[in-house]
Amino acid sequence: MVSGLVEKPKQLFMKDIRMLPKYNVTATLQCAGNRRTAMSKTRTVKGVGWDVSAIGNAVWGGAKLSDVLELVGIPKLTSNTQFGGKHVEFVSVDKCKEEKGGPYKASIPLSQATNPEADVLLAYEMNGETLNRDHGYPLRVVVPGVIGARSVKWLEDINIIEEECQGFFMQKDYKMFPPSVDWDNINWSTRRPQMDFPVQCAICSLEDVSTIKPGKVKISGYAASGGGRGIERVDVSVDGGKTWIEASRCQKSGVQYIADGFNSDKWAWVLFEVTADIRQSTEIVAKAIDSAANIQPEKVEDIWNLRGILNTSWHRVKVQASHSNL
Numbered sequence: 622m623v624s625g626l627v628e629k630p631k632q633l634f635m636k637d638i639r640m641l642p643k644y645n646v647t648a649t650l651q652c653a654g655n656r657r658t659a660m661s662k663t664r665t666v667k668g669v670g671w672d673v674s675a676i677g678n679a680v681w682g683g684a685k686l687s688d689v690l691e692l693v694g695i696p697k698l699t700s701n702t703q704f705g706g707k708h709v710e711f712v713s714v715d716k717c718k719e720e721k722g723g724p725y726k727a728s729i730p731l732s733q734a735t736n737p738e739a740d741v742l743l744a745y746e747m748n749g750e751t752l753n754r755d756h757g758y759p760l761r762v763v764v765p766g767v768i769g770a771r772s773v774k775w776l777e778d779i780n781i782i783e784e785e786c787q788g789f790f791m792q793k794d795y796k797m798f799p800p801s802v803d804w805d806n807i808n809w810s811t812r813r814p815q816m817d818f819p820v821q822c823a824i825c826s827l828e829d830v831s832t833i834k835p836g837k838v839k840i841s842g843y844a845a846s847g848g849g850r851g852i853e854r855v856d857v858s859v860d861g862g863k864t865w866i867e868a869s870r871c872q873k874s875g876v877q878y879i880a881d882g883f884n885s886d887k888w889a890w891v892l893f894e895v896t897a898d899i900r901q902s903t904e905i906v907a908k909a910i911d912s913a914a915n916i917q918p919e920k921v922e923d924i925w926n927l928r929g930i931l932n933t934s935w936h937r938v939k940v941q942a943s944h945s946n947l
Contacts, residue, residue: 851880915931
């Protein structure tokens with residue numbers, strides 16, 4: 622059901638969604654708590670202990686939300702409806718204890734929802750196949766460039782509302798607080814809900830701590846930024862951050878990647894790779910720079926927050942050089 626501050630509320634069925642033009646959008650979804658475990662090593666935080674894998678990239682297929690909203694009389698590129706609607710709330714079938722048994726919900730600005738270039742989808746396919754249950758069958762929202770918490774799965778209702786969604790995960794979670802705030806002095810109303818995710822990268826070819834044979838070592842991983850910003854550069858250090866080498870970047874096999882280029886997927890992660898000569902035990906570090914020249918902070922201590930979100934500090938992996946064949 623699409624209802625709220627609209628001229629003509631309408632009940633839509635899957636056949637109605639499928640009749641709209643289908644778009645395929647390659648987009649990375651990343652949990653705001655990705656790399657939370659490393660932040661917790663500084664000071665304990667509250668949340669699931671993710672390492673570097675609370676992230677994924679897929680080709681999502683479905684209808685653009687901007688087309689769906691036209692069915693209820695909201696034109697494209699609309700910031701507010703004639704009845705005062707300024708936000709689009711997504712309500713899930715999924716019930717959760719944080720909502721006291723009510724449904725999981727989140728919202729995005731109407732201006733984003735009605736902008737075809739924002740590529741917000743009501744998706745029913747993933748990588749060319751029907752969505753499976755865990756990924757939100759039969760219909761889910763995909764909001765590219767934004768933390769995963771806003772891409773609501775198992776979609777049941779869409780509400781056009783005046784203010785941001787007042788749900789728990791919009792108002793009492795997923796907000797960025799300074800290191801000085803703890804559970805005794807937190808005031809949730811002082812911060813806006815987090816939307817875009819900052820520039821991020823992680824080494825995936827080596828774990829912390831890895832044992833390597835001295836010599837040529839391949840270092841590879843992913844980099845991504847929110848808001849449709851490309852990855853301008855990924856720098857890798859094999860001496861703990863004293864000197865740097867630039868990694869190669871790619872998205873599609875055989876196609877040169879150019880940040881914000883015509884053939885690049887602006888919502889998708891970028892894979893990086895470099896081979897370095899490592900002769901002794903050391904710390905390998907990776908950091909990315911996006912197309913707006915945003916950089917990752919060097920130290921996790923500087924961005925520590927009590928919920929452990931948005932750990933985008935330099936990614937560090939210790940390696941131990943060993944000549945043993947065991």
